[in-house]
Amino acid sequence: MDLDHLLPDLLSRTDDARALADLRATLARRAEAEGLLDVAYRTIDSPVGRLLLAATPEGLVRVAFETEDADRVLSELATQVSPRVLLAPARLDAVASELEEYFAGRRHAFEVPVDLRLARGFRRAVLERLTQVPYAGTVSYGELAARAGSPRAVRAVGTACALNPVPLVVPCHRVVRSDGAPGRYRGGPDVKRRLLAMEAAA
């Protein structure tokens, strides 16, 4: 028997899925308890496709649409927030159920804490104003610029909305062009139109 060849074969065959799942669960729980879980994430299915949700201990830090490459989104979080990024669903439970209620038409405002650290300066000011635009309401880029204190910064408002790290929860889909066209959206213009139609019908 050629044990030199047989050994690695035998020893590498014994992965079992349950041991791996247990390891992940223990790691996520202990990391959270010991303050090492800088970024927790999970994915959920929604009417606008699969969503990736990520949260720091302060709150929801990123919502990404299926059209954004999940690997790239996680790499950006590792670079911009912390490399301590783990698949750890528990921290996202509240966000997941609020989103489910939102898509079912039963929730008109989000209550989960939001961490806007990925948007700085003026972009952040725009997003903070945006949270005041009510369900089923819309605002133009120009109006929002005025509300954020810089009426001439219409393009910058457009950029702030297009780069909103937490779409849906900070409702940048409610910002439309003054001619009534929906305008750019991180999840694509079709998703933006669907969200506006859904809210108008609710």
Next chain:
Amino acid sequence: MSLPPFERVVTEHAGVVLRVCRALLPDHDAQDAAAETFLSALRAYPRLRPDSDVRAWLVTIAHRKALDVLRARARSVPVADVPERPGGHLPDGAAVRDDDLWDAVRALPDKQRLAVAYRYVADLAYADVAAAMGTSEAAARRNAADGVKALRRRYPAPDGATGTATTPEERV
């Protein structure tokens, strides 16, 4: 160059870390040691150099965690109660079973067991085996070779086993 999300480290290396811990410890302790290994790694991760050999790093941590568990057990179990180690009594001609092999690996003397685990279970190069064990590369080679020799003695090949040995092409 920046560090990938830790999740990728878990996905890529959880299997190896679990197997290394299992080669060194009984199953229940192995599971705990693997979790401790990743927790420890997660704590230190932001300071890891992005070009590091992550698997070798994790195996070194797993080595320390496993020794912690063994030391803690040595303190808590009176020597007289330590059961005889298994080994050398596998039935002749028995089908090669994974569990038997794990038992045989765990029954090796410490240095041989570690060297076999790191070389064959974690698939580390001898330089990394040596680093994980804190020995010279020559000593690591010798320990692995002695371990394999001992396994071969305790674990006699069943008739026809040579015929089932896989060729390198089949071991993808």
